[in-house]
Amino acid sequence: MRKQKITHVTAITSVTTVALFTLAACGTESGSGSSAGAGSADGGGSVRTGLPLTDVHWSVDSLTVDGRKTAAPAGASVEIGTKGRASARTGCNTIGADVTVDGDTVTVGDKESTLIGCPEELRAFEKALDGAFSGKLKATVGGTEKDRRLTLTTADGDAITLTSGAPVPLAGTRWTVDALVAGATATSLPKGTEGKAYLTFGKDGSVEGSFGCNTFRGTAKVAGADAAAGSQAAATVTFGRLSSTRKLCPGPEMTLERQVQKVLEGKVTYEVHHRALTLKRADGQGLDAMAAAAGK
Structure with a gap:
């Protein structure tokens, strides 16, 4: 499994207190994919893709590393913005990253993370997701417009499987x-x-x-x-x-x-x-x- 060190982490006092960072990818789910979009000053990459991939809230279903499949915890998700930024929620902490999208190749660059203390089970998943969400990933999108499926696969064959997540209302939740x-x-x-x-x-x-x-x-x-x-x-x-x-x-x-x-x-x-x-x-x-x- 390919691993990449998280950089630009700012701790305040301990692993239970963190400096939050701005995530350009957090926003409204799009009803359709985004095509060409140049990188901007607040992002470290660029987006050139015809896939319905960006500005969608992707809920992580499972993670397969070294042939072992693990179901994702509640709240795990990935969002890839059109301005060269992406965010990944691990079920505990949030990882922000520079990202470049070229066709069906997603390249994850420098990353930063919150440092909230997590239960052991979530820490293990978080470490595995961080390792898989690194470097060059091949994106495969399928399913219907209302129920899209995304797979991000590493060069080593590890895979993150995701589903387009429907937003929830404030009331009744x-x-x-x-x-x-x-x-x-x-x-x-x-x-x-x-x-x-x-x-x-x-x-x-x-x-x-x-x-x-x-x-x-x-x-x-x-x-x-x-x-x-x-x-x-x-x-x-x-x-x-x-x-x-x-x-x-x-x-x-x-x-x-x-x-x-x-x-x-x-x-x-x-x-x-x-x-x-x-x-x-x-x-x-x-x-x-x-x-x-x-x-x-």
Whole structure:
């Protein structure tokens, strides 16, 4: 298996605190492929392809390395933009990379990554995906327009198999908090609290969920975009008074609860990129959450 060292990584204090980087590839899923598009100043490569490959959210189905096939964890995905940038979510961290696309050849260049601490199983998959998503890859696209299939194959025969992912709506989706945000820095959740904080927006303007310990419900007014559109930028949610249970929980859960509760106060901006949600206050405090992948 071909391996490539990740470069340009910026750690803040530890492996659980990271500097997030801008990913030009994150955006709305395109209904059709992109053709010729020159590289730009904010990307390190160029795109020249007739394949329906770019500006599509590709959910990773599986990864085959040295003949061994491994199912991908929820949230694993790849996006290749038209401006010479690509991003890969591993199910825990996010990898950004310079990319050049020429026909059916995708060349992945210098990479940078967040450094959120991950469970051992996710770390193993992340390492394998990083190794496979490197160097020259042959892209094969098949299926229908609504259900496209993509295979990225290395020179050694390792392969990443992907499916075009349908975006999910803000309302009606259970969003599970997976990171806390402070400005441009994301921090992993307190140990042992993974999966405990979540929220679901109702189409009637309601919201309910868990802060990480206590459950809550209340109102949430969405403005600036259609809540069912599936991909928004700089739209807002204004939370009303949230009523909650009042049980006492272990220290880590209460720490998470206080941080999540602070984010869900008043007016915040939100962005939905396919299966990822970010909520952020005016002071830069916020959270990241993920919707479970279909069938997982």
